[in-house]
Amino acid sequence: MSSIPHDHAAGGHEHEHAHYPGGIMRWITTTNHKDIGTMYLWFSFTMFLVGGVMALTIRAELFQPGLQVVHPEFFNQLTSLHGLIMVFGAIMPAAVGFANWMIPMLIGAPDMAFARMNNWSFWLLPPAGIMLVGSLFVPGGAVSAGWTLYPPLTIQNGMGMDLAIFAIHIMGASSIMGSINIITTILNLRAPGMTLMKMPLFCWTWLITAYLLIAVMPVLAGAVTMLLTDRHFGTSFFNAAGGGDPVLFQHIFWFFGHPEVYIIIMPAFGIISEIIPVYSRKPLFGYASMVYAVAGIAILSFIVWAHHMFTVGMPTAGLLFYMYATMLIAVPTGVKVFNWLATMWRGAITFETPMLFALGFLFLFTLGGFTGLVLAIMPVDIQIHDTYYVVAHFHYVMVAGSLFAFFGGVYHWIPKWTGTMYSEKLGRIHFWLSLVFFNVAFFPQHFLGLAGMPRRIPDYATQFTDWNMVSSIGAFGFGISQFVFLWAVIKCIRGDGAKAPAKPWEGATTLEWTLPSPAPYHTFETPPVVK
Amino acid sequence: MTTRDAGPALRADNRSILARLVVVAAAMFAFGYALVPFYEKICQVTGLRDIDRPAEVRNTQVDASRNVRIELDANTRGLPWTFRPLVATIDVHPGALTQVDFEIVNPTDRPVTGQAIPSYLPRNASEYFRKLDCFCFSTQTLQAGERRRMPVVFVLDPELPADVPVVTLSYTFFEVEGGPSARAASGRDNGSAARGS
Ligand code: HEM
Numbered sequence: 001m002s003s004i005p006h007d008h009a010a011g012g013h014e015h016e017h018a019h020y021p022g023g024i025m026r027w028i029t030t031t032n033h034k035d036i037g038t039m040y041l042w043f044s045f046t047m048f049l050v051g052g053v054m055a056l057t058i059r060a061e062l063f064q065p066g067l068q069v070v071h072p073e074f075f076n077q078l079t080s081l082h083g084l085i086m087v088f089g090a091i092m093p094a095a096v097g098f099a100n101w102m103i104p105m106l107i108g109a110p111d112m113a114f115a116r117m118n119n120w121s122f123w124l125l126p127p128a129g130i131m132l133v134g135s136l137f138v139p140g141g142a143v144s145a146g147w148t149l150y151p152p153l154t155i156q157n158g159m160g161m162d163l164a165i166f167a168i169h170i171m172g173a174s175s176i177m178g179s180i181n182i183i184t185t186i187l188n189l190r191a192p193g194m195t196l197m198k199m200p201l202f203c204w205t206w207l208i209t210a211y212l213l214i215a216v217m218p219v220l221a222g223a224v225t226m227l228l229t230d231r232h233f234g235t236s237f238f239n240a241a242g243g244g245d246p247v248l249f250q251h252i253f254w255f256f257g258h259p260e261v262y263i264i265i266m267p268a269f270g271i272i273s274e275i276i277p278v279y280s281r282k283p284l285f286g287y288a289s290m291v292y293a294v295a296g297i298a299i300l301s302f303i304v305w306a307h308h309m310f311t312v313g314m315p316t317a318g319l320l321f322y323m324y325a326t327m328l329i330a331v332p333t334g335v336k337v338f339n340w341l342a343t344m345w346r347g348a349i350t351f352e353t354p355m356l357f358a359l360g361f362l363f364l365f366t367l368g369g370f371t372g373l374v375l376a377i378m379p380v381d382i383q384i385h386d387t388y389y390v391v392a393h394f395h396y397v398m399v400a401g402s403l404f405a406f407f408g409g410v411y412h413w414i415p416k417w418t419g420t421m422y423s424e425k426l427g428r429i430h431f432w433l434s435l436v437f438f439n440v441a442f443f444p445q446h447f448l449g450l451a452g453m454p455r456r457i458p459d460y461a462t463q464f465t466d467w468n469m470v471s472s473i474g475a476f477g478f479g480i481s482q483f484v485f486l487w488a489v490i491k492c493i494r495g496d497g498a499k500a501p502a503k504p505w506e507g508a509t510t511l512e513w514t515l516p517s518p519a520p521y522h523t524f525e526t527p528p529v530v531k
Numbered sequence: 532m533t534t535r536d537a538g539p540a541l542r543a544d545n546r547s548i549l550a551r552l553v554v555v556a557a558a559m560f561a562f563g564y565a566l567v568p569f570y571e572k573i574c575q576v577t578g579l580r581d582i583d584r585p586a587e588v589r590n591t592q593v594d595a596s597r598n599v600r601i602e603l604d605a606n607t608r609g610l611p612w613t614f615r616p617l618v619a620t621i622d623v624h625p626g627a628l629t630q631v632d633f634e635i636v637n638p639t640d641r642p643v644t645g646q647a648i649p650s651y652l653p654r655n656a657s658e659y660f661r662k663l664d665c666f667c668f669s670t671q672t673l674q675a676g677e678r679r680r681m682p683v684v685f686v687l688d689p690e691l692p693a694d695v696p697v698v699t700l701s702y703t704f705f706e707v708e709g710g711p712s713a714r715a716a717s718g719r720d721n722g723s724a725a726r727g728s
């Protein structure tokens with residue numbers, strides 16, 4: 001998503017720094033936050049398409065009952081890899097891509113604090129992605145126990161599982177390095193006058209996300225290392241025969257896993273908090289309470305993990321604790337939703353594509369939050385755990401939540417990135433197609449789940465046929481709609497569209513809009529002064 | 532004020548944040564491992580996984596009014612023994628002290644150590660199946676060609692719901708690599724896939 005022009009006449013005095021090797025070497029050696037942000041976003045989009053092809057293969061198999069398209073073993077590999085690739089390959093790198101592009105510009109910094117490490121964090125990702133996808137082709141195939149990697153199955157899987165473990169190690173290292181960079185940048189490189197409580201909210205959500213990542217990625221690394229040594233080096237952490245306990249893995253995994261879902265959503269919260277005030281032409285309502293809400297969510301996210309384990313057996317006191325703690329998280333989340341609504345209240349709203357995605361996010365994420373609350377009711381969850389209801393829940397929060405926010409963010413900032421306005425027509429088409437097909441694909445999964453259809457199974461009882469057909473149609477529609485997005489982005493990069501002014505959005509107030517469009521290769525070498 | 536020509540003070544400050552965060556990451560990696568003994572402790576304190584210890588028998592009232600059929604099942608996984616119960620089924624009154632016997636044979640010409648893991652059907656019958664003695668409480672090492680008879684002494688808790696007429700007790704022997712010392716040294720409870728905690 002970049003077309004950094006070679007001549008920087010518009011960049012004023014900053015052009016003398018803009019020399020870099022030509023061709024591929026520019027990208028391999030770059031330490032520029034904008035280049036690295038661009039690479040993160042393209043990597044993410046590529047993985048999104050790869051994971052998407054897997055999802056569509058799954059939906060093709062589930063179009064009808066019976067087995068038509070793939071073998072059940074392969075189906076299991078697809079569901080597992082789809083989850084891993086979308087979480088670690090698509091959503092998380094996209095969020096880091098936004099952080100790289102935007103955080104320095106939002107706080108008036110010249111670049112990330114550790115520019116060389118930034119390059120390493122990115123270049124760790126492609127090998128990890130290749131390992132995950134490549135694991136499909138090794139003897140025994142890829143990991144097939146679901147993205148949650150539960151033993152004993154993952155102790156029995158073939159070498160595809162080892163590749164997945166290494167891929168997770170590498171991606172974890174990448175995330176930790178990226179997080180250290182983001183924290184240091186935010187703490188040390190803010191422009192004079194940019195106090196923490198004046199930072200755009202996107203910086204706040206990423207600051208807290210980065211701390212969460214540093215706290216939980218190592219725990220996941222530990223869990224998969226234990227799986228690895230159980231598999232090959234005779235330890236028995238999870239192996240019942242040697243005195244271990246498979247349930248222990250679930251505890252460690254979800255100690256990582258629940259904070260992880262907030263790692264996925266909080267950068268999206270940040271983007272939405274940037275978009276809504278701009279197109280409502282009002283400052284964000286309740287800035288300070290937004291910051292505290294994010295911090296509250298982050299802290300609470302460490303004490304709710306066992307809501308993923310209501311059915312494995314726990315003392316009643318534990319069940320009740322995790323149930324109420326989970327419901328408590330809805331309070332700060334509700335504060336955020338309320339503040340976004342209050343920001344729009346009596347605003348002079350216009351509905352450009354970023355705002356459309358933000359509104360789509362608001363409705364659908366909230367719906368996903370409500371289904372989360374339903375799942376948090378322990379006696380209910382015991383009925384619908386591991387059904388399609390859960391699948392519907394997390395796709396509402398991750399696709400209509402995070403992904404929609406990222407789409408909105410791309411449309412919002414792409415004039416700054418490329419210097420060209422996106423086509424409003426294509427943006428709208430992309431939004432409406434995504435919105436409609438998303439709901440066609442995922443809304444019926446609530447019904448399927450409530451009726452008892454289990455997740456991760458390639459075949460199903462015939463009474464589930466109709467809604468599965470609807471869901472598959474929606475999924476294919478959603479997948480194909482994403483090419484509209486690709487087209488809209490490519491048009492901007494090729495300069496095919498109106499030239500973007502420095503501040504294309506009337507209501508925009510943050511620092512990046514004081515820079516020319518496209519943003520010069522080096523920005524804020526002399527820090528701006530924030531009043 | 533760019534990173535490239537950042538002042539040494541800023542650079543030192545950046546590095547100190549880096550160092551502190553790396554320590555946090557390393558500590559969290561260790562924390563993941565620390566969850567293992569922590570979990571064991573919780574299970575021990577709450578009595579969730581005490582399946583390799585004699586159970587307490589609270590209620591010794593024999594309920595002669597009903598019979599529960601106990602089905603016995605024996606399996607091995609990854610170790611070369613033959614393993615069987617001496618009787619396949621037995622009818623007991625809840626509350627009555629009962630002994631059943633199993634037999635293992637090591638037909639190979641080397642000593643082998645194994646650990647038996649119990650599981651129950653229906654799953655929640657495990658709470659009512661109180662074992663006072665069991666070969667599954669410790670590892671078993673069989674010399675080459677050795678044959679061993681092993682008892683299980685149990686009481687079926689009379690609280691067992693009346694709608695459970697049959698309880699299946701199934702054992703699977705797993706090989707313990709490295710012999711008995713490996714387990715003794717770890718001093719850990721037997722986990723059970725059948726009974727999560
Ligand atoms: C109000 C907030 C939320 C509540 C109360 C909530 C509650 C829950 C509960 C109870 C489950 C377990 C369901 C089961 O397995 O039976 C669950 C699953 C899940 N949630 Fe949420 N959730 C919330 C928000 C989110 C957000 C923001 C995300 C991510 C962006 C998310 C992602 C997931 C995922 C990925 C799973 C399924 C994991 C799996 O088993 O594969 N949730 N949620």
Ligand SMILES: [Cu+2]
Pocket residue numbers: 257258261304305307308
């Ligand atoms: Cu959760």
